[in-house]
Amino acid sequence: MLTPAEAAALSLSLKVGLWAVAGAMPVALALALLLARGRFRGRAILSALVYLPLVLPPVVTGYALLLLFGRHGPVGAWLEAWFGVVLGFRWTGAALAAAVMGLPLMVRAIQLSLEAVDPGLEQAASGLGAPRWAVFATITLPLALPGLLAAALLGFAKSLGEFGATITFVSNIPGETQTLPIAIYSLLQVPGGDAAILRLSLLSAAVSLAGVLAAELVAGRLRRRLAS
């Protein structure tokens, strides 16, 4: 049904999306906590930095990633020397680009759900003997779970559609960095690819739709449990 190249693009897109969400989730949670609960100088600056990828042209974000995380960039060279991790022109780089682009959406969703958690419940928990970390693990996090789920969905969906930053940072290498949107873009560059383009476009839509539906189902179940 799918050509080997199309199958490779699909599985790469899914892999990049899952790793992007998995990698961005702890960072997004930490940033959301800081922004929702932190009282410190520079909070507004941090907030602006987090939301920057949302408003920058994706190609600029991709170029910044190339400068920082490329093999000769300060962070990229350090990662390679110490951990043997190479991001430039690899699928790992595509995952990083997708994570950075999805981060603002994820932080926003988590921050809103954290702000909606009643501090009174956390006070009640500490009064019952729960130390701070336990209050977070047993009260705050479970109550913010719908927000975390929404964040994961948004991050994954953003990753499936990410194009500009990815192609700038890790280029267009079939089987390594050629995700679905980049594969579609490649097909557009040569004549006679209309049928393949349509197939890949429908495939993208199907994957995105399945993700949204699954998340809606789980979120609905969570909401019913908490409904008062």
Place this chain on the structure above:
Amino acid sequence: MSLDLDVTLALPGFALTADFASTGAVTALFGRSGAGKTTLTALLTGHLRPDRGHIRLGSRVLVDTAAGIFVPPHRRRIGTVFQDGRLFPHLSVRTNLLYSTWFSRVASRHRLDEIVALLGLETLLGRMPAGLSGGEKQRVAIGRALLASPDLLVLDEPLAALDAARKAEILPYLELLRDRLNLPMVYVSHALDEVVRLADTLVLMEAGRVRAAGPIGEIMSRLDLGAGTGRTEAGAVLAARVEAIDPAYGLATLGFPGGRLRVPADRLAPGQEVRLHIRARDVAIALEAPQGLSILNALPAIIAEMAEDDGAVELRLTLGPNLLVARITRLSAETLGLRPGLAVHALVKSVAFDREVGADLS
């Protein structure tokens, strides 16, 4: 166990200075909203830090700013029942009840089945908090606080969010706690009837300060505090015992040091201890033992103190060791020639019990 507290805290737009000590079983923090009750409660539970001062509970120092001691909330062993219950919505009633046991290294002083039986929670255990009524939620919240084996139970307006029927459902449980468990309680409320019914020590708060603190009978009968306790409700609180029941007339005789009262017997039983709240406006004064009057209760008393208040006169009367307060018009006071030291008869028109809402004695 004693609670000893002396703290100051300045918040934006509000300053609190509180200093009192209580050895009572139930200490009421009483005052209008905005008086500082909630702030004081937060200082007690450790969710606010005082600028200066100390809080001691029994032999434990919870806060001492001079010594740099601040015990965090989760180590204070103070159970709190909030006005809104604050049950964890994602946990079942059973898990809510057992929440504290996840963090305590010692076994709870109370067993789950014991608390469940005490508060009648048998049928609720498997349910989620969202499905409970307001009264049920408060019972679960009380049970949850008790299972944490607290040294002190703070009840922060636990009945304020409930309607009269739900209040009547919860109050007996609170009395049960007071009488059965040897657990000191701080009862925060702006409802005088609840306070009178439950507390033995009263801390009267006003505008961020402790206006008065002491045994409830003494504070309630003080004339200078009328505005704080609420003019229509001000009066005396007496602890009495049912001495006899007269079935022919359906009357009970209540004895207390300094006098006797006859009231409708209703559900009273001989030997029962009751607490009476006699409001100042329900007490009239006669110079001699009255004749030809339907009021049953005329108690010999001595005028201890008089205060003029807004066109009326409030009298503090001594009956043996007990106190009674009367509120009469200035005209009556002048016509009768009342003055401190004068022996009079106090005519009691109505009594409120801690168990019944009121009994008309005319």
